[in-house]
Amino acid sequence: MKRFLTAMIFFALLVGVWQWACWRGFWSPVLVPSPARVAEYLWEAALSGDLGRAVLVTLKRLLAGYFIGIFVGLPVGLLIARFRFLRDTIGMLALGLQGLPSVCWVPLALLWFGQTESAMLFVVVMGTVWSVVLAAETGVRNVNPIYVRAARTMGSRWMHIWIRVILPASLPFIVSGMKQGWAFAWRSLMAAEIFVTILTGAGLGYMLHLGRELLAMEQVIGIMFMLVLIGLLADKLMFSPWEKWLHHRWGTDRAT
C-alpha cells in the first residue's frame, strides 16, 4: 500500500510538472499538448466508443496470438530439450529467429496474407513463439536430475515424470519466458497494427498511426498512455500472481 502510494505521488508530480510547463508555454501546444488536453481526448474517445473498440480489437489479437504462441512453443520447447536431433535443428532455428526484431515479420506477413487479420496474428505468433520455445528448453535442461531420479524410485514414469516433475521444476524459467513472450507479442502487435491498415477493425496501433497522420498529438500521447496502462495491468494481473507464488514456494524472494 505504501509503495502504491509512492508510485501514485510520483506520477501525480510528473503530470503536475508537465501541466505547469505547458502553462508556461515552453513548447508549442501542437507538439506537446497539456495533460488536460490528452485527458480530454481520452474522455471523448471513450464516450464515443472508439477507444473501447480499439482496446478490444487489440486485446483480442494480442491474446489470440499470445496463446497460440504458448500452446505451440511450450511443447516444442519440451521436445527440443528431450531430443538432441530437434535441439540441433529446430533449436538452432528458434535461437536465430528469436533474435530477429519482430517488425521484420511484417513485410513477410503482408506478402503472404495481405491486409488481413491472419497477417496480424502471424506477426504476433512469430514474435512470441521462439522465446517461449527457448525458455521451455532452458527450463527443462536446468532441472536438477536428482528430481527425476527420486521420482523414478517413487514409481513415476514417462508422461507422469514430464507433467508432474519436469514441467513444475522448470516453472521459474517457463514463467519468465512467458513474460518475455508477452512483451514480444505486445511489441510485434504494435508494429503490425501501425503498418498493416486493415478493414476488420482499428486497434490501438492504428489509432496511434492515425493520430500522427492527423497531427493530433493529444491522440498520439493518449494512446501511448493506454498502451502503458495495458502493459502494466497485464503484468499485475497475469504475471505477478505466478511470480509471487514462485517466490513464496521456491523461497527466491529472500535474495532481494
Added chain:
Amino acid sequence: MTTTAPFAPAPSKLAIDRVSKSFTTSRGSVLALQEASLTVAEGEFVCLLGPSGCGKSTLLNLVAGLELPDTGSVTADGKIVREPGRERMMMFQESALFPWLDVLGNVLFPLKLKSGLSAKERNDTAHYYLKLVGLEKFMDANIHELSGGMKQRVALARALAPNPRVLLMDEPFAALDAMTREQLYGDLQRIWTQRHVTILFVTHNVREAVSLGDRVVLFSPHPGRIREEFRIELPRPRDINSVEVAAHATRITRALKGHLQEGATAE
C-alpha cells in the same frame, strides 16, 4: 530371534552377484564397481563404507534399478532388478524434495502413484509418517523454510510412505551438523526397529557406520571393490560416542587404511 527353516535357508532379501559397472566419461572409461557380491537378509541394516569414488553410490543405484549392471545381477526377493520399484525407496544426500510442493505434497507424491488408495487413506498415511518423523506441525511448510535436518526427515517420511521393504540411503546425513545427525541416528534406529525394513546405508563416516549397522561392508577405490565385512554385535540403541562404538571404529579404520595403502602400492 528369527526362526530358520531346517533345510532351505530363508531367501535373502537382496542378492548382488558379481556385479560390475563402468562409465564412459570424456577422460575414458571408469570401472566404478568391479565384481561386487553381497547378500542382505530381510530386515538387516547394512552400512556400505569407504572413501568417495569407490562405487558405493553406484551399487545403491544398481539396487534401486536406476542403473543396470554391465555384468552380474542384482536380485530383490528372487527377482532380477530391471527398473526402479516402490518396494525399494531411495534417499539422497541432497534431500531431493520437490520445491514446487509443500511438505505434505511431497509425502503424498509417492502415495498418489500407488493404486488402490482412496484420497483419505493417502492423507492419513502421509500424516502418519510426518508424525513418525516429528514434523506433523510442518505439513503446510514450504521446503525452503525447513532446516537441513528437517528436510531429511521429510525425505525419510516420503521414502517410508509407500511402505517399501528396502530403504536405500546414500549419505543422507552427510551434509548435516553433528548434533542434528545424532538426533537422526536415534530416529532412524527407532523407526528401523519398529518397522523392520531392510536398510542399505552408504556413508564415509566409520563411527556412523558402526553405530547404525548390523554389518559394515568395506569398499576400496580404483576400481571400486568390496574388500571386507564386519559384523557389529552391539545392543541398540547405540550411542555414537560410546566406548564400544569407538573400539569397533578403530578396528575398521585400521582395516580401511590397510586397503587404501595396498591399493596405492599396487598402482
